[in-house]
Amino acid sequence: MKAILKIALGIIAAIGGFLDIGDLVFTTQAGALFRYDLLWAVVLGVIGIAVYAEMSGRVAAVSGRPVFDVIRMRMGFGMGLLALVASTIVNVLTLAAELGGIAIVLELLFDAPYAMFVVAAAIALVGIVALLPFGGIERFFGYGGLLLFVVVATVFHQNPDWGEVGRGFIPSIDSSTLYLYFVVGVFAAALMPYEVHFYSSGAIEEGWTEENLKENRLNAIIGYGIGGILAVGLVIVSGFLFHPLGVEPDNLGTVALPMQGAFGETGLLLALGGMLFCVGGAAIDSSFAASYNLAQFLGWEWGRYQGPRKAPRFTASWLVFLLLGIAIAQSGINPVDITEYSVVLAVVALPLTYLPVLLIAGDRSFMDRYANGPIATTLGWLYFAVIVVLALAAIPLLLATNAGGG
Amino acid sequence: MYVVHRLLDEQICDAEGKRVGRVDDIELQGNPPRVTALLVGEGLYPRRLPRSLARLARRISGPETWGKNALRIPWEEVDELTSTVKLRKKAEDLGLGQGDDPGRWIVGRLPWN
Numbered sequence: 001m002k003a004i005l006k007i008a009l010g011i012i013a014a015i016g017g018f019l020d021i022g023d024l025v026f027t028t029q030a031g032a033l034f035r036y037d038l039l040w041a042v043v044l045g046v047i048g049i050a051v052y053a054e055m056s057g058r059v060a061a062v063s064g065r066p067v068f069d070v071i072r073m074r075m076g077f078g079m080g081l082l083a084l085v086a087s088t089i090v091n092v093l094t095l096a097a098e099l100g101g102i103a104i105v106l107e108l109l110f111d112a113p114y115a116m117f118v119v120a121a122a123i124a125l126v127g128i129v130a131l132l133p134f135g136g137i138e139r140f141f142g143y144g145g146l147l148l149f150v151v152v153a154t155v156f157h158q159n160p161d162w163g164e165v166g167r168g169f170i171p172s173i174d175s176s177t178l179y180l181y182f183v184v185g186v187f188a189a190a191l192m193p194y195e196v197h198f199y200s201s202g203a204i205e206e207g208w209t210e211e212n213l214k215e216n217r218l219n220a221i222i223g224y225g226i227g228g229i230l231a232v233g234l235v236i237v238s239g240f241l242f243h244p245l246g247v248e249p250d251n252l253g254t255v256a257l258p259m260q261g262a263f264g265e266t267g268l269l270l271a272l273g274g275m276l277f278c279v280g281g282a283a284i285d286s287s288f289a290a291s292y293n294l295a296q297f298l299g300w301e302w303g304r305y306q307g308p309r310k311a312p313r314f315t316a317s318w319l320v321f322l323l324l325g326i327a328i329a330q331s332g333i334n335p336v337d338i339t340e341y342s343v344v345l346a347v348v349a350l351p352l353t354y355l356p357v358l359l360i361a362g363d364r365s366f367m368d369r370y371a372n373g374p375i376a377t378t379l380g381w382l383y384f385a386v387i388v389v390l391a392l393a394a395i396p397l398l399l400a401t402n403a404g405g406g
Numbered sequence: 407m408y409v410v411h412r413l414l415d416e417q418i419c420d421a422e423g424k425r426v427g428r429v430d431d432i433e434l435q436g437n438p439p440r441v442t443a444l445l446v447g448e449g450l451y452p453r454r455l456p457r458s459l460a461r462l463a464r465r466i467s468g469p470e471t472w473g474k475n476a477l478r479i480p481w482e483e484v485d486e487l488t489s490t491v492k493l494r495k496k497a498e499d500l501g502l503g504q505g506d507d508p509g510r511w512i513v514g515r516l517p518w519n
Contacts, residue, residue, distance in 0.1 A: 064489040072415045072428065077454035080415070130518045298448075299417055299428035301506045308518050310424075312511030319513065 007215050013142030014223020018049070019230055020282030021101040021252070022094070022189035022343045024275060025336055027231050028255045029404065030182045031238030032247055036160075036168030039235055041183045043169060045190025046228030048386070051379045052354055054220035055361040055372065056196040060203035061212050062370045067200045067357060068296035074356040083352035084297045090349050091194050091290040092321055093342035096328035098283035100335025104252045105276045109269075118329045122322055125283060129318075134205045134304040141281025148274030150259050150267055151233040157262040158240045165236060181397040181404055184390050185340070188347040190231070191387070194282075196353060197289035201296075205305050210370065237262075250336055287325065291318040340403045347394040350387045358384055409441055410434070417490045418446065418479075418502070426503035429491060430454065433478065441481050444491065446502065449475030477501055 030038040060066050065073070068087075072080040103117035129137060174180075203216070237258035242249060249255065255275065260268035288304070294317050295302035301311040308315035329335065358380045362372040372380060416429045431445035431453060449470040452460040470476045477500070485494045497503030508514030 069417060076415060077430070077451065078456065078459075081455070130516070296417075299425060299446075301425045301503075308511075308516040309508045309514045311506065312508055312514040313506055315513045315516070316511060 007218055009139065010215055010219050011223045011226075012146065013138045014219045015142065015146065015226045015230070017138065017142045017145065017278075017281055017285065018046075018190075018195075018224050018227025019145060019148065019278040020094075020189075020192065020285075021097050021279050021335065021339050022185075022192060023231050024101075024234065024252065024255045024278070025339045026182065026185040026189045026343065027234040028238040028242075028249050030186050031235040031240075032242035032249050034174075034179060034182065035239035035243040036165050036236060037172065037174070037179075038182055038186055039165070039168035039232055040171040041186040042190065042228065042231050042235060044171075044386075045187040046224055046231065047379070048187070048383045049191050049195060050220045050224040051376065051383055052191070052196055052357060053199045053224060054217055055376060055380065056200035056357050057203050057208070057216040057220065058213060058370060059357065059361050059367065060200040061208040061216055062210055062368075063360075063366050064204065065360070066204055066292065066296055067197050067353060068293040070360045071353070071356045072297050074359055075352075079352075080297060083349070083356075084293055086349040086352055087193055087197065087293055088290055090192075090342055090346045091197070091286050091293070092324050093328065093338060093345065094192060094194055094286040095283055095290065095321065095325035097335050097339040097342050098279050098286060099325050100329040100338060101252055101279040102276060102283060103329065104335060105272050105279065108253050108256075109272055109276075115330055118326055121280070121283070122326050125280065125287075126319075126322070129284065129304070134202070137284060137304070138202065138281075141277050141284065144277025145274055145281060147270045148230050148278065150263065150270040150274065151230055151237060154237045154259050154262040154267065155233050155240075158237060158258070160236060160240045168235075177397060177400045178404065180393065181401040184347060184394050184397055185343055185404070187386075187390060188343050188350070188394070190228075191350060192286075192343065192346050193350055193353040194286040194289035196357065197293055198285040200357075201288070201292040201303075205303050207305075213370065250334070252336060283325075287318060287321050290321040291315075337403065341398075344394050344398045344403075347387070347391050351384070351391055354384060354387060412487070413441065413444070413491065416487075418444070418493065419490045420493050420497040420500070420502065421485070421495055422497075424497055424503060424506075425490075426493075426497045426506075443481055444479040444484070445476060446479060447474075447476040473501065 056067055071083050099118055099121055102121040103114050106117040107114050241258045241261060256268055256271035259271035291314050292302060295314045300313045302314040303311055360366055362377055364371045410432055413429050413432055417425060418427050420426050427446045429444050430450040432441055433443040433445060435442045448467045451467055452463040455463055467475055479500060483493050485492045
């Protein structure tokens with residue numbers, strides 16, 4: 001019974017931990033521009049992250065190796081360094097976007113200037129990380145993110161044309177570059193590389209072994225699956241409300257408006273609260289990911305479980321990344337724009353993270369009987385092919401569509 | 407050659423399980439070649455990079471200085487190979503892990519839980 005409860009709590013944390021500012025922005029914009037047409041891309045992305053998170057968690061639990069340990073070992077120093085630099089740039093940009101996102105939500109909730117809230121958000125994050133143990137940090141943000149279930153309630157309240165919604169799950173390719181740009185964006189927002197950097201390192205933080213493999217699989221499939229339902233819900237509520245009006249959301253606050261439309265102030269507050277926890281959690285995940293990667297690549301001691309005394313370089317680098325994130329968020333660039341750039345650049349960095357994970361998870365000399373079975377192998381390579389195609393398409397699409405600006 | 411592939415870039419842990427660096431290079435001697443030592447330290451990074459980047463890396467890490475930014479761990483000090491390379495001695499006795507010496511970092515004094 002206790003074991004079931006523990007697994008349930010982990011799944012709940014994964015649900016709230018899935019959505020970040022990239023998902024919020026891209027799903028809402030996708031709904032506004034193309035109504036329900038991009039729902040299939042959301043589902044495609046969610047299955048992808050579940051497949052790779054499961055793999056990276058399994059590798060960490062069985063072999064004790066987090067992602068950048070695997071990258072350095074498999075790709076060597078030179079290529080590994082390239083992966084490290086690319087991942088760090090994306091992770092710090094993501095962190096900046098999330099910090100900006102927290103500040104925007106706080107600005108909407110309380111009436112005070114944005115710049116002040118960026119710093120306040122960072123200080124609050126340091127406080128939370130200092131006070132709570134690793135598991136507590138994950139649960140704090142994961143459970144809070146569940147407030148976003150108000151999105152699902154809003155879908156049923158709106159009661160859209162379900163046939164039209166259903167047709168959105170059938171993949172369709174529209175030849176407009178803007179549509180293709182959003183396919184890449186929605187997909188990549190689900191597969192942001194910091195998620196597996198953080199997830200696999202978290203498995204080590206929590207001391208996972210072979211005995212946690214069932215927990216790992218359930219976290220990945222059910223946790224990300226239900227998180228995906230929230231993402232699908234965001235597309236639907238935005239498509240229902242904004243598409244007929246021709247509104248193009250370029251402010252994070254717009255994400256919460258459909259919930260206000262359905263349930264008044266309560267809906268708005270629940271949505272903004274849920275967004276705050278999701279984006280806050282993602283700020284933690286992306287900043288930790290940057291430090292995990294650096295420490296693992298260079299062989300430093302690392303981990304929240306070690307504390308600053310045993311892992312001083314890891315802790316110091318985390319604070320430096322946080323400062324960099326603040327500096328970028330304060331630069332005056334709209335966090336929604338930073339988000340779009342970080343998500344699209346992430347696609348380019350994705351193959352460098354996911355290929356080594358795929359290779360080692362399928363390697364029997366490391367994984368023994370826990371190596372990828374036929375399902376994980378097939379899905380893993382299929383997704384890798386999709387990732388490579390999108391990585392090649394991402395930058396031309398970003399430029400051709402002026403970052404979705406049309 | 408298999409041994410080299412297996413060892414290079416692996417995580418090194420000391421006798422107490424502390425992470426103290428990675429196998430940045432390997433010393434081979436004799437014929438047929440045998441591994442005689444693991445080489446560790448940021449001074450070795452330039453060796454691992456293409457020439458154009460190596461120059462930049464050398465400017466950051468400084469020239470290879472044995473005992474400082476490049477350490478030689480004799481093969482006899484290796485205890486076992488698991489998912490890490492485990493050493494027989496504590497890091498301090500081999501000159502390793504100085505980068506994570508809490509005395510050198512102010513953050514080591516943070517009153518975290």
